[in-house]
Amino acid sequence: MKGKTAILEGSRAVAEAVRACRPDVISVYPITPQTHILEDLARFVSSGRLKSQFVRADSEFSAASIVYGASAAGARAYTASASQGLLLMNEVIYAMASTRLPVVLTAVNRAISAPITIQPDHQDTMSLRDTGALQIHVESMQEAYDAHVQSFRIAEDPEVLLPLLICMDGWVLSHSYEPVTVFPDEAISEFAGTFHPVQKLDPANPLTYGSYADQDVLMEYRYALMLAQEKAKEKICSVTKEYKDIFGHFDGDLIDTHCTEDAEIILVAMGSMVSTIRAAVDELRAEGRKVGLIKVRTFRPFPGEEIIKACGKAPLIAVLDKSLSVNTGGILATEVKASFYGNPVQPVILPFMAGLGGKEVNRRVIKEIVDIASRSGDKQGPRKDTVWMGLDHGFFN
Amino acid sequence: MIVDREGEKEMTMQTEVKELHAPGHRACPGCGCAIAVKSILRETGPNTIVVSPTGCLETFTSPIRGSSWEVPWIHSLFENAPAIATGVLAGLNAKGNPDGTKVVVIGGDGGTYDIGMGSLSGMFERKDDILYICYDNEAYMNTGIQGSSATPLGVGTTTTPVTGNSFGKTVEKKDLVAIALAHGVPYVATASIANLADLKKKVRKGMDNPGPAFILMLTPCNVGWGYEPEETVELARKAVETGLFPIVEFEDGDLVSALKIRPVPVEEYLKPQKRYQHLFKNEKFTDVLEAIRKKAEDNIKKFDLV
């Protein structure tokens, strides 16, 4: 299908997609760099272009709770936040996932205090890793648009029913401008369908939500989340394929790969950094270096098998992290390593801390990572400790 | 079945009606909250969605596969019941709410005065059409009787302990009625389980009022207050008759009714309760007793109760 291409701010691209998906209820609370999405949606509603219930919340905790209640009442619900706001939502999102409420949330990635900063990294959404919510990380404004169009279908699928976070790096994706192709509202609305809850708060069929439970069921609830995330894998693959067939865009399903087939070094990363790596890989390939890229698109469900398959026989894998589990290292790297446990092919997996707190990661930094990685592979034996790109050692004197 | 004097007449007429708060729940015998909730639901009827925060009510009514709610009911967390209610209402409104389903919150003092205050303030400020009913047992009971900002002066709890010179809570309870009024909540009332007909009348008004409504009920808790379970309703009555818990009603900020009393000494309310015992055993606490007496007198004056 042909769309209209315009230079759009990333936040606007998201707002356009959300509007066309027609959520019944929107509740958001301001935080930089998410605020432009909220403001765009507020304007759409007040001008009558979007017929949602738009609820001002008194905090992110309440915003998440409001969409929680709305979803339980059978409504399609949407919210967005970033950084401290996402942390404030943490408790709500755990309960939302276990209550199987398919809220869609835009997580505009931003670092966590202290020191307070508005720079992007992935620490905020990593803190929601174990909630049960799905996480899709996008690399461009176009993908942010595409992923939001796909999101409601995935989250609201009767076999999935999980909150879904579309994660996009603050500033780089939320506040920059890029050509984005937007499709007609009717086509998007049709693709997004409507929410048909399998159950809801309904006086005609009074159900109890949020029961008190003892040791007999909590583990079962958590296990059910495991099953639902497995189902989500299938659903994400089928929805992204369908989107490609109709609209012609494909940004990857669980992962996306670039030049991995014969690669000797494969870089694994998420978010906007992926686009930078793509460009760096192309340049390195032109120099004859066998470098490839795996974009982890769904951090949850985690595409462990897909990553292993895409890595093939590559001897060196460099994982670039924008989040840290203090005392163990980069979180994505830890998960990639865990996936490879027991696998017949055992590449050297090198963790890099790149972009934490918004530290610059440009093509030069990527090439440096490739150089460090290729040196690590030889005689003196592979290094296992995290390499902190751009760390200012002078700071500690 | 617990039936109090006022409720009796109406009950006999309603024997065919299914209780929306079904018997068999796990509340302690004589739980004031349980008495209140049953009456509230008789008034709201089935076309109501109830939201509760974490607390005794949530725990004793909702065991998985053993819910006593015959209306749709949702609990999420301790501090977000008002926001959940707002969301439920927004969800209903998004579909036009053709059946006019009402949203009612029933939450404890801890969930209301303390941890849920921000979220409650947001709900009031947005003027959401929700009836919020606080069952005030004046402490965090579900976690074992810790002091809340609803715990009155002089009360001993596990976190306002009575030992040596310490006489329990050192400051007055928060004035939640004033807080609701300060938000411009159009219907604000207090009610007692010693007068269920009045409680139900107020629930009806709160439901019919467009915009937010707030009802504060004092619901004695024999476990946390330390008295015999059969005394629950009598203590609720004494709280009113002493002037310590005035029964008042505000519409658009104006006091429209205040239940007249023939005041009885505060001791009649305080003495049967273990949580106040120390005040009578030690002379150095006479100031505290005096302050409680003064509180009752101030209420009587303020609302012209006599």
Ligand SMILES: Cc1ncc(C[n+]2csc(CCOP(=O)(O)OP(=O)(O)O)c2C)c(N)n1
């Ligand atoms: C965020 C959070 N903090 C603390 C608790 C523990 N907690 C559960 S119920 C409760 C007490 C509830 O007190 P109240 O609202 O007065 O209701 P009551 O139990 O007295 O009926 C507490 C402290 C919790 N569940 N969640």
Ligand code: SF4
């Ligand atoms: S502890 Fe008190 S409030 Fe809680 S169920 Fe028992 S009597 Fe009711």
Ligand SMILES: [Mg+2]
């Ligand atoms: Mg309490």
